[in-house]
Amino acid sequence: MSLISTLDRCVSLKIFGVFSKELGVTCIEAYDSSIVAVLEEIRATATLEGLAVLDLAAEADESVVMYSVGVAGPTTIATGRLLMTGQRGRPTHLVGQDGRPVLACPWVMAPGRPGGLLLWRSPRSPGWTQTDYGLAASVALMVRMTIGTAAGYSGIDHLTGVPNRRWFLDEADRRAERLDHDGAVASLLLIDVDNLKQLNASQGRELGDQLLVRVASQIRATVRPGDLVARVGPDEFAVWHDGMDHLTAAERADALCNGRLFHGSPEHPRVSLSIGIVSRAPGASDDVRGLLRRAYMAARDVKARGGSGWRVAQPSSQPGCSDAAE
Structure with a gap:
């Protein structure tokens, strides 16, 4: 399934609306699975090998990976980090050393915390199109909004996406x-x-x-x-x-x-x-x-x-x- 179909599906299922009253749960209860559920849905419907949310402001002894689903190659996260560091503000892609097409959508999370959404396909898969760029940027924006909304509750383990x-x-x-x-x-x-x-x-x-x-x-x-x-x-x-x-x-x-x-x-x-x-x-x-x-x-x-x-x-x-x- 294309990223266009994926975005339409996410909107129709209200995956990103995890804080709506229709779900009948409190904000923090919904957030237990919201971010990971979003990433899992995107991965499954867009036939991606994996996705990750990176925090480039992490301390030296902390992992830059806030959330992750799927299987990453040995250099996937490092490739995404390089892309986000060099091209902040707009999506960019690169085929990693292991043949995985990697697409990075950078953002800056207030107050001044750079990071972004990383998407990758299995080795030797087709590359990314300009249409993929636009849709991935839209998906990244909604993921960022979901994280930003829930971050105020400060009850979440950033690595696994479950409460602390x-x-x-x-x-x-x-x-x-x-x-x-x-x-x-x-x-x-x-x-x-x-x-x-x-x-x-x-x-x-x-x-x-x-x-x-x-x-x-x-x-x-x-x-x-x-x-x-x-x-x-x-x-x-x-x-x-x-x-x-x-x-x-x-x-x-x-x-x-x-x-x-x-x-x-x-x-x-x-x-x-x-x-x-x-x-x-x-x-x-x-x-x-x-x-x-x-x-x-x-x-x-x-x-x-x-x-x-x-x-x-x-x-x-x-x-x-x-x-x-x-």
Whole structure:
């Protein structure tokens, strides 16, 4: 599908109108998936290999990638960064060293933060046309507006596009109060990505960042639309399930453990997860921070046994999907 068709589809589906009342959700709840959903929709309907939003004002020790979907080549992000640095203000393209046609749409996000939208196709794909330029610039403008509107809530992890720890704690506490009123249970998952520090040390932080984005995407694909997904630590995610007991939560954890994010290869090593599960009864004395600590301890216990599994943080805990690292 062309970028023209993609833009028409995005407008008709109101993907960029994530803050409209028609969606029946609050602004910050909608933003949980808004940016990544926009990028995923563009990638799928325009048959792109991937897209990324770059922040060129990032500190030296920070990744320039704010959001990313799809698979990038080893030089794709560097090529896009070069294009945005050299041609700020208008779209430009270049075929990377690996044969991927890369199109960069630069912008300046107030206050004075340069960045932009990066699009790329698979190696040896057709190049970009002038029509693509115009439509890509329009898409980039709407993505920029969406980011700018939501940035004021300052509750988002820029790498993965999911809420951060602070927002998760506040929102989960609010939900717990509502569940107490309704007499309903809840469950919380603490998902620890195994061996991320070692991966960053051996293969570079860029690959580790790509992995975190993939993990966040996999988690979102596994949970229900109304569940809360957040990045609560450098290599940790949390999921809050309204009205779900620990047995059903364990089934979700098992599905995550058995999912294949990457298959074993030097470029994309296989990923395993250590997951702690805690359930909350109506009127329980534990606040969300306490629940998170208990889930963390359960996940740490899984890691101590080799990782790649889940454990329920209660006396009747069961073994997870695997007791040994894979």
